[in-house]
Amino acid sequence: MLETPVLVTGANGQVGRRVLKAWKRERPSFHVAAVARESGQMWQAxxxxxxxxxxxxxxxxxxWGVCFGTLEETRVNLDLARAAQSLATQTGADRVIHLSTQSVYGRSCLLAREAQVLTPAxxxxQAKAEMEDMLRGTDGPRPxxxxxxxxxxxDAISRSLAGTAPIVLDxxxxxxxxxRSFVGIADLARIIAALCTCPLEDCPDILNVAAPVDLPMNAILDAAERDFHWKEAPEGALPVATVSTQKLQQSWLPRPQACTAEALYHDWQMFRD
Incomplete structure (x- = not known):
């Protein structure tokens, strides 16, 4: 067990809580110091x-991060990224792992690749694309x-699974x-853990993180044996929003294992609140 800890921010968020649970089940080779604005069972204030x-x-x-709101409200993500970089500088960490999103590809999200021009919609x-642009020019610990x-x-389908309201799909x-492209919490936690401990030169600058198999949302509802209703998709709705995982699949990083609707539903059950 490595003595110097990995510092995790946003531990009380939807992703943060679940990643910590995954690391509790499948312990990484390092200690974790987790923080959030308010203290909790597995993190400090x-x-x-x-x-x-x-x-x-x-x-x-x-x-951490703000997913919903206006552009001004979601631009808080830039401040949070700066704070994470500063935290790394203060603690001597040589790297910061930032979560961005496939939303940076906007409507050009058909097996979107890391090198393509970002067109957020x-x-x-847009805020995450601005965050990425800011980080590319940063000094100090490597983003x-x-x-x-x-x-x-x-995600949205998980919120539907957790609720009792009737589920409606386009x-x-x-x-x-x-x-859509999906990734399970256990797989995401393994990839993050690997990036925390590998030689710095082995880290990618930017990486799509998803299972290599894209799935219809209704397949996950079927795996959960949840009823749902169809409605006509509104104008402008995207039938397919997927990312290329070629770079991940060709890397040394752990391959995602939850690649079916049944496996993803099992992942949801394992790490649900």
């Missing part, structure tokens, strides 16, 4: 105006940007429902 909770860190993992996607697909447990003119 901390805000960016406070001194770091540890004097030294191996890496900083930024799991939502305030959240590692993960463009994460729909995270089971923290249906397109060909009779199909929305197809």
């Amino acid at each position: 901390w805000t960016p105006d406070m001194p770091p909770v540890v004097s030294q860190a191996r890496a900083v993992v930024g799991l 939502s305030p959240y996607g 590692i940007i993960l463009r994460v697909a729909n995270v089971i447990g923290a 249906r397109f003119s060909d009779g199909s429902g929305p197809v």
Whole structure:
């Protein structure tokens, strides 16, 4: 077990809580110091105006973020990224893992590749694209940007599974429902853990993180044996929003294992609140 801890911010968020649970089940090779604005069972209270909770860190993992709101509101993500970089500088960490999103690809999200031009179509996607641009010019600890697909447990379909309201899915003119890239929490946690401990030169600058198989949303509902209703997709709705995982599949990083609707639903059950 490595003595110098990994410092995790946003531990009380949808992704943060679940990643910590995954690390509790499948312990990484490092200690974890987790923080959030309010204290919890697995994290300490901390805000960016406070001194770091540890004097030294191996890496900083930024799991915080604002997903909803106006562009001005979601631009808080830039401030959080700066705070994570500052935290790494203060604790001697040589890397910061930042969560971005496939939303940076906007409507050009058909097996979107890391090298393509970003064309975000939502305030959240625009703010994350601006965050990435800012980080590319930063000095100090190295930023590692993960463009994460729909995270089971923290995405729209998971909120539907957790609720009791009737579930409604868009249906397109060909009779199909929305197809998306997904990633399970256990797989995301393994990839983050690997990036925290590998030699710095082995880290990618930017990486799409998703299972290699894209799935229709209704397949996950079927796996959960949940009833749902179709409605005609509104104009402008995207039938397919997927990312290429070629770079991840060709890398040394752990391959995602939850690649079926049944496996993703099991992941949701394992790490649900």
